[in-house]
Structure formats: C-alpha cells, structure tokens
Amino acid sequence: MAQYKGRVQNAGRRQQTYTQGKNAYVQGTAVRKPDERIYAPREPKRQISNTARKNREKAYHMSFGYVLFLSCAVVAAGFILMSYIGLQSDLTNSIKNVSRLEKELNNLKLDNDEEYNRITSSIDMEEVKRIAIQELGMKYAEEGQIITFSGEGSDYVRQVADIPK
Numbered sequence: 001m002a003q004y005k006g007r008v009q010n011a012g013r014r015q016q017t018y019t020q021g022k023n024a025y026v027q028g029t030a031v032r033k034p035d036e037r038i039y040a041p042r043e044p045k046r047q048i049s050n051t052a053r054k055n056r057e058k059a060y061h062m063s064f065g066y067v068l069f070l071s072c073a074v075v076a077a078g079f080i081l082m083s084y085i086g087l088q089s090d091l092t093n094s095i096k097n098v099s100r101l102e103k104e105l106n107n108l109k110l111d112n113d114e115e116y117n118r119i120t121s122s123i124d125m126e127e128v129k130r131i132a133i134q135e136l137g138m139k140y141a142e143e144g145q146i147i148t149f150s151g152e153g154s155d156y157v158r159q160v161a162d163i164p165k
Contacts, residue, residue: 048056132138147163
C-alpha cells in the first residue's frame with residue numbers, strides 16, 4: 001500500500017513522494033537519483049557450521065588466566081625496557097666522563113711537557129759540571145772503574161753481588 005509522505009513545490013511544479021516498504025519513489029519532473037544502497041543486490045549470508053561458530057565465540061572471549069598472562073607480559077616488557085633505558089643512560093654518562101677525563105689528561109700532559117721544557121732550558125749544564133767537580137769533589141771515571149752489563153732484552157738489571165773494585 002502506498003503512503004503519501006508530503007508535497008513539495010519545485011519551481012512551480014508539484015512533486016510527490018510515496019513510500020512503499022523500503023522503497024521510495026518520487027513523482028514529478030525533478031526526480032532524485034535512487035539510493036544505491038537500497039537497490040544494490042545483496043549477497044546471501046553464508047551458513048557457517050556450529051563448530052566454527054563456537055570457535056569464533058571462544059575467540060571473542062578472554063579468560064582470566066589469559067588476561068593475567070598478558071598483564072604479566074606487559075609488566076615484564078616495561079621493566080625490561082626501563083632497565084635498558086637506564087643502562088643506555090649509564091653508558092652515555094660513562095662515555096661523557098671518559099671523554100672529560102681524557103681531555104683533562106691531555107691538558108695535564110701538555111702542561112707537564114711545557115714545564116719540563118722550561119726547566120731543561122733554564123739549566124746551565126756547565127754550571128752543574130763546575131759545582132759537581134769543584135764544590136762536591138766529583139771527578140770523571142778512570143779506566144777499570146766502568147763495568148758493562150748486558151740487559152738480555154730486559155728493562156732492568158738485578159744486582160746479586162757487590163760490584164768488584
């Protein structure tokens with residue numbers, strides 16, 4: 001049974017809309033395009049087996065044990081990630097500290113070398129020789145007083161007995 005929905009005036013022309021069930025049609029000169037969702041052919045629903053339906057229902061529901069397992073996994077992952085970030089921070093701080101200490105070592109070496117060069121350039125070796133010979137009574141070694149030892153590749157020589165005179 002057709003049902004009258006209303007009248008609309010469109011540029012002096014009458015337009016009437018009738019509905020019958022889900023279908024609607026317009027009578028008049030300015031007919032709208034039909035709604036494609038209503039008129040599109042529908043595919044019939046596939047029938048699924050009871051076991052497949054039960055499996056799908058089980059998949060939608062999570063048991064308490066599964067939720068507890070997932071919660072523990074998230075907490076463990078969070079703890080591991082926080083530990084990893086802490087270790088990365090410690091490593092970065094250590095690298096910065098090593099860099100600072102290396103810079104300080106290089107500055108100290110440079111200062112030490114400069115001081116050594118200043119001291120060695122200020123020493124007059126002739127004055128040291130004069131003081132050693134005249135004031136302290138030192139003299140040059142004579143023949144037979146010099147004994148040579150072989151180091152045999154070692155950095156030092158061990159004295160196990162007195163040096164003969």
